[in-house]
Amino acid sequence: MTLNNTDKTAPQEEDIILKVEHLSKVFGRRKEAANEMLEKGADKAAILKSTGVTIAVDDVSFDVERGKVFSLIGASGSGKSTVVRCLNMLWRPTAGKILFENEDIGQYSAQQLREFRRSKVSMVFQSFGLLSHRSVLDNVAFGLEVRGVKKQERLDKAMEMVDMVGLNGWENKDITDLSGGMRQRVGIARALANDPDILLMDEPFSALDPLVRQSMQFELISIQQKLNKTIVFITHDINEAFKLGDRVAIMREGRIVQIDTPEDMTVNPADDYVRQFIQSADKAQIYYAKNFMQTPTCLVHIKHGARAALQQMRDNGMSSAYVIGDGMRFIGVIPLDNAFRVRAGEMTFDEAIVRDTPTTTQDTLINDLLPIASQAKYPLAVLDEDNRLKGILSKAAVLTALL
Amino acid sequence: MADWLTRFPEELHLNIQAPIDNGINYMVENWGGFFDGLSNGLRAILRAVQDIIDFVPWWALVIIVFAATLLTTKKWPRAVLYSILLVSIGLIGLWDELYDTLALVITSVFISLAIGFPLGVLISFSDRANKIVRPILDTMQTMPSFVYLIPAVMLLGLGNVPAVIATTIYAMPPMVRMTSHGLRQVDTEVQEASLAFGATRLQMLGKVLVPQAVPTIMTGVNQTIIMAISMVVTCSMIGATGLGSEVIAGMNRLDSGRGFAAGIAIVILAIIMDRITQNMVKEAKSSDA
Ligand SMILES: Nc1ncnc2c1ncn2[C@@H]1O[C@H](COP(=O)(O)OP(=O)(O)O)[C@@H](O)[C@H]1O
Ligand SMILES: [Mg+2]
Numbered sequence: 001m002t003l004n005n006t007d008k009t010a011p012q013e014e015d016i017i018l019k020v021e022h023l024s025k026v027f028g029r030r031k032e033a034a035n036e037m038l039e040k041g042a043d044k045a046a047i048l049k050s051t052g053v054t055i056a057v058d059d060v061s062f063d064v065e066r067g068k069v070f071s072l073i074g075a076s077g078s079g080k081s082t083v084v085r086c087l088n089m090l091w092r093p094t095a096g097k098i099l100f101e102n103e104d105i106g107q108y109s110a111q112q113l114r115e116f117r118r119s120k121v122s123m124v125f126q127s128f129g130l131l132s133h134r135s136v137l138d139n140v141a142f143g144l145e146v147r148g149v150k151k152q153e154r155l156d157k158a159m160e161m162v163d164m165v166g167l168n169g170w171e172n173k174d175i176t177d178l179s180g181g182m183r184q185r186v187g188i189a190r191a192l193a194n195d196p197d198i199l200l201m202d203e204p205f206s207a208l209d210p211l212v213r214q215s216m217q218f219e220l221i222s223i224q225q226k227l228n229k230t231i232v233f234i235t236h237d238i239n240e241a242f243k244l245g246d247r248v249a250i251m252r253e254g255r256i257v258q259i260d261t262p263e264d265m266t267v268n269p270a271d272d273y274v275r276q277f278i279q280s281a282d283k284a285q286i287y288y289a290k291n292f293m294q295t296p297t298c299l300v301h302i303k304h305g306a307r308a309a310l311q312q313m314r315d316n317g318m319s320s321a322y323v324i325g326d327g328m329r330f331i332g333v334i335p336l337d338n339a340f341r342v343r344a345g346e347m348t349f350d351e352a353i354v355r356d357t358p359t360t361t362q363d364t365l366i367n368d369l370l371p372i373a374s375q376a377k378y379p380l381a382v383l384d385e386d387n388r389l390k391g392i393l394s395k396a397a398v399l400t401a402l403l
Numbered sequence: 404m405a406d407w408l409t410r411f412p413e414e415l416h417l418n419i420q421a422p423i424d425n426g427i428n429y430m431v432e433n434w435g436g437f438f439d440g441l442s443n444g445l446r447a448i449l450r451a452v453q454d455i456i457d458f459v460p461w462w463a464l465v466i467i468v469f470a471a472t473l474l475t476t477k478k479w480p481r482a483v484l485y486s487i488l489l490v491s492i493g494l495i496g497l498w499d500e501l502y503d504t505l506a507l508v509i510t511s512v513f514i515s516l517a518i519g520f521p522l523g524v525l526i527s528f529s530d531r532a533n534k535i536v537r538p539i540l541d542t543m544q545t546m547p548s549f550v551y552l553i554p555a556v557m558l559l560g561l562g563n564v565p566a567v568i569a570t571t572i573y574a575m576p577p578m579v580r581m582t583s584h585g586l587r588q589v590d591t592e593v594q595e596a597s598l599a600f601g602a603t604r605l606q607m608l609g610k611v612l613v614p615q616a617v618p619t620i621m622t623g624v625n626q627t628i629i630m631a632i633s634m635v636v637t638c639s640m641i642g643a644t645g646l647g648s649e650v651i652a653g654m655n656r657l658d659s660g661r662g663f664a665a666g667i668a669i670v671i672l673a674i675i676m677d678r679i680t681q682n683m684v685k686e687a688k689s690s691d692a
Contacts, residue, residue, distance in 0.1 A: 090595055118601035129596035133614040143600040145610070194600070 017230050018064040018087065018198060023096035025082045028053030031094065044253050056082040058254040059096070064198070069224060069231040071245030073238060073277075079254040080234045084202050087232060088121050089113055100198075118147045122191040126203040128183045130175045130190075137162060137171040139186050143194040154193075161189035164223065181212035188220070192227070199231045206236065217243055238277055242266075250274055289369060290362035292398065293382045293391030299324055302331055305349050306342035309334050320378045322389060323353050330389045333357045333378050359383050362390055366398055373398040427554050438558045445510075445564045452513070453506040461498060465489055468675060475682035485675050492668045501668060503645030504635055507563055508672075511570035511631045516624065519575045523582025523623075524608065533583070540576040548573050548634065552641050566634075566643035574631040581623025585616030618688040625680040632673045646672070 026034060034053035037046065044055050057079040064070045074080050085091040087098055089105060098105050105116060122143060130139050137158050138145075144154035162171045165185040175183060184204055191199055205213040217240060224231060235241050241248050242262040249259040250273075258270035269275040298316040300309040302325050309321040319336045331353060338352035358372050359381045373380055379394040406412075430438070459467070465486050472482040492501050526533040548569060555565035589612050597611040613620070639647030646665045653662025 085595070088599055090598055114601040114603065116601075117599055121599075123596065123599040125592040125596060127590075127592050129590070129592035131593065131611060131615070133617075142597075142610075146597075146600050146602045146606055190600075200599075 015065045016063045017066040017101060018232070019097075019099040019102075020060060020062050020064075020083075020087070021097045021099065023057055023060045023083065023086055023098065024055075024094045025057040025079070025086060025091060026053055026055055026094040055254050057086070057093075060251075060254070060256050061096075062249055062256065062259055064230060064232060065246070066197075066230055067228045068246040069233055069244050071233045071235060071241035071248040072251060073235055073241040073248060074251030076236060078251040080236075080251055081202050082254075083251070084123075084200050084232060084234050087198075087200055088117055088123065090123075118143065119194060120196055121198045121200060122194050122196040124184070124187045124191045124199065124201040124204045126206055128187045128207075130183060130186055132175050135172050135174060136167060136178070136186050139175060140171075140189045140193050142190055147194070158189070158193055161193045162186075164192070165189045165219070179212075180208050181216060184208065184216060185219075188223070192223070192229075197230060199229050200234075201231060202234045203236065204233075205240065213240075220244065238280065250277060287366040288362065289360050289364045289366060289380075289382050289393055290391070292366060293362070293393045294397070296322055296381075296389050296392045298322060299389075300334070301325070302353075306334070306339045306352060309339045310336075310343065313339070322381060322392070324389055327386075328388045330359065330381050330383050330387050331355065333381070335378070357381070360393065361385075369393070369398050427557060430554075431557055442559045442564050445559075445567050448514070449506060449510045449563055449567060452510045453502075456502055456506050456509070461493060468679075471679050472675075475679050475686060481678075485678070488671045489675065492671055495664045495668065497646060497649065497665060497668045500644070500646045500649055500665070501672065503563075504647065504669070504672065507566055507570065507638065507643055507645060508628070508631045508635070511567050511574055511634075512624075512628050514567065514571045515575040515578055515627050515631070518571075519578030519623070519627065520582050520620075523579045523620075524586065526579065527583040527586035527612075528604075536579070540579055543572050544576045548637050549640075552637070556641050561642035563643050565641050566638035569638055569641070570631050570634040573634050574627045577626035577630065578623040581626065582616070582620050585619025585623070586612045588619070589615045618684055621680065621684040621687050625677065625684060628676050628680055629673060632669065632676065635669055 028034065028051065030051045030053055034047050034051045034055065037051065038055065038058070048054055060079075060083060062070070072080050072083060082091065086093045089098070089108070093106065100116070100120065105113065108116060131142065134142075137155060140161050141154045141158035144157060149157070159171060162168060165188055167182060167185050167189070170178065170182065175186065178186065184207075187204065205216050208216060220231075221244065223229075231244075233241070233244050235244075242265075245262060247259060247261055248265055250257045250265075250270075252273055258265060258274050260268070260270075265274065266278055269278055298312045298318045298321045300312050300321045300323055302323055309323070312321045313319065313336055320333050321339070323331045323334055325331055332355040334349075334353050338347065338354075341347050342349050342352045357378060358376050360369060360372065360383070362382055362384060369380065373393065373395045376395065379392040380398075381389055382391040382393055384390050468489050469482045469486045472485045473479055476482070492498060522536065526536045551572060552565070552569055555568050559565040559568065586608075593611060593615065594607070597607045602610065635643070635645065635647040636650050637647070639645070639651045642648075646668050649665030650662050650669075653659065653665065
């Protein structure tokens with residue numbers, strides 16, 4: 001079996017906070033028999049059938065860089081949850097090592113392991129794993145309480161975390177009063193309260209509906225930028241993996257198929273499986289120009305001329321203005337340098353208008369706009385069927401929509 | 404046709420009666436000290452419970468039932484109804500018997516919970532302990548209770564003390580089962596979360612598992628109480644005093660009225676204790692769901 005799990009974007013040794021070396025995890029009793037079959041090249045299904053042993057994770061290695069988000073993605077049953085539970089020894093690996101800052105955490109005593117879990121690493125769960133008999137605040141304070149932090153101190157700290165995840169005012173509510181998205185905010189606040197170095201997140205947003213999921217992703221990014229935590233983020237959604245991950249590892253049947261940055265993975269998928277995964281991303285998410293366009297600013301009526309255009313550009317801090325006729329009908333774009341030339345008398349206002357700039361309609365698929373937007377000098381003008389300017393779409397907006 | 408095919412061959416007799424008799428006799432002769440100690444200990448607990456109950460005047464008990472019903476069901480007509488039912492036990496002349504029975508039931512339930520809860524915790528943690536304890540629980544519950552009344556009497560004599568033992572044996576299993584079941588069924592991610600934040604086993608038990616299992620554990624308490632009450636008549640056959648002995652007396656003298664009166668009193672006691680504890684279960688669930 002050929003394996004392409006070479007990691008071309010491997011980080012520098014000193015930046016690595018967590019190192020996973022040849023991790024394997026096997027469920028079942030007849031491990032030796034299973035190992036024998038595995039060495040002979042039998043596949044997972046055959047091994048399960050004849051020995052009753054599940055090979056959940058098979059020889060997985062990767063490095064996690066400090067302060068970065070490492071996404072681990074794969075179909076259901078590919079072994080993601082198993083990997084992440086080995087990272088804090090909730091489940092003992094069958095083979096392989098987990099090195100945290102070069103210490104083999106598999107060698108920790110029960111006491112050391114508890115210390116490690118209390119201060120270095122915390123976890124966020126798919127179905128939240130919250131204590132339904134406690135209030136929001138007492139849930140957030142759980143880790144500190146277990147650590148023996150004094151009551152007032154831990155409640156203060158917990159309140160700070162509740163604030164950070166935007167649940168101010170909900171701190172005394174029961175968990176059962178909260179929506180799914182709010183519950184996961186509690187989960188995140190609880191995980192951050194211990195001020196851990198690493199956050200392990202096992203499909204934290206998979207149970208949430210798409211809109212809530214998007215806002216949670218956004219929030220996680222901003223929290224990560226503020227606190228600079230290292231995050232191991234598990235998901236089965238390639239969009240999510242690409243949006244959040246600095247680097248992404250794809251798992252299939254217990255093995256890692258490819259580790260790369262989202263960009264490199266898109267350009268150079270290691271095999272057909274990865275390619276399919278990435279293609280599924282585009283199909284899974286259908287967005288139109290109207291979903292991402294912004295309200296047009298920096299408009300100038302054709303009657304008003306270059307001076308007004310310059311004024312608009314100055315006010316809006318832009319380097320081009322949209323020239324319109326009556327009823328917002330789109331005529332073209334006037335770039336800043338052209339406007340200056342008109343003022344200097346080098347060309348007429350009419351000549352200064354660029355009329356062949358690419359435009360699009362509101363119902364064009366964002367995917368189809370990628371080649372146009374990446375070539376365009378100015379944000380795309382989004383027009384309706386009567387040529388009326390409805391919005392503008394920047395290159396950045398198109399790219400974020402695709403990730 | 405051969406004889407042994409139609410009729411069970413009596414030559415194949417396996418004598419288990421003699422060894423059991425011998426075993427019990429051996430215990431009676433040689434472990435007398437232990438059983439005396441056990442007997443004295445139980446008598447002391449029973450005595451203490453009796454003293455506490457006797458300290459409560461009749462009207463105070465009525466108020467307690469009224470308040471407990473109101474608190475758990477939040478329905479005052481129910482509270483009034485149960486108070487009237489309780490008073491009617493006194494009206495039919497069985498108030499003192501009620502107190503004797505209450506002492507027996509409360510003592511047995513107390514011991515059942517005190518042993519059953521830790522045992523339930525133990526078998527929820529250890530699969531091996533689970534494998535050993537489960538069949539014992541099954542036997543305790545399905546063995547006709549008369550059967551162990553005999554050795555109980557031989558070892559502890561007649562009266563309320565062996566009755567406490569017999570009742571405890573019969574009433575404890577649901578507490579063990581429900582405690583263990585409640586602890587085991589706590590959501591996996593909730594358990595993982597507490598470990599992932601570095602909780603010790605004891606912290607996990609006290610801060611996570613038991614609070615999460617309270618509704619199920621309360622169901623166990625409720626079942627234990629009902630089963631203890633259902634043993635009242637049986638226990639009177641080995642000399643337990645109270646409502647049960649009234650039923651037995653009614654039977655011996657073919658006095659239906661006397662038997663029914665005591666029977667109704669037992670039913671009233673059972674209903675009141677069942678409803679109050681059942682609503683405590685509901686309460687625990689609704690604050691949890
Ligand atoms: N406790 C367990 N006992 C036996 N098999 C398990 C256990 N946990 C997971 N598995 C198996 O291991 C494989 C990987 O599971 P998991 O790590 O949960 O995958 P994922 O999180 O990617 O969906 C699956 O085939 C699953 O059935
Ligand atoms: Mg999973």
